[in-house]
Amino acid sequence: MPDPANSNAEPETFDMRPDDEGWTVYNVRTDEPARVKGVRQTGLDMEKADDLVDLLNRLARRTGESFSL
Incomplete structure (x- = not known):
């Protein structure tokens, strides 16, 4: 999670939401x-999604977002 005190921090690329x-x-x-x-x-459980x-x-x-899994 980016530090809210550091306004220069890049926003995260990935996050999670309920489905x-x-x-x-x-x-x-x-x-x-x-x-x-x-x-x-x-459809992941919360812990796996967070990890x-x-x-x-x-x-x-x-990698500057240039990766694939």
């Missing part, structure tokens, strides 16, 4: 569900 069957991890810039090996990341958001945001920061 009908759990949680969806999505790209905040496109509003599309994230895909891992072609599978939409929807995936952290992982995808770390990868996006390191």
Whole structure:
């Protein structure tokens, strides 16, 4: 999560939101569900979704969002 005190911080690329069957991890810039090996990341339990958001945001920061899983 970006530090609100640091207004120069880049916004995160991925976040999570509730869906009908759990949680969806999505790209905040496109509003599309994230895909891992072609599978939409929807219906996840909260802990897995939160862990995936952290992982995808770390990868996006390191690679400039030019990665695929």
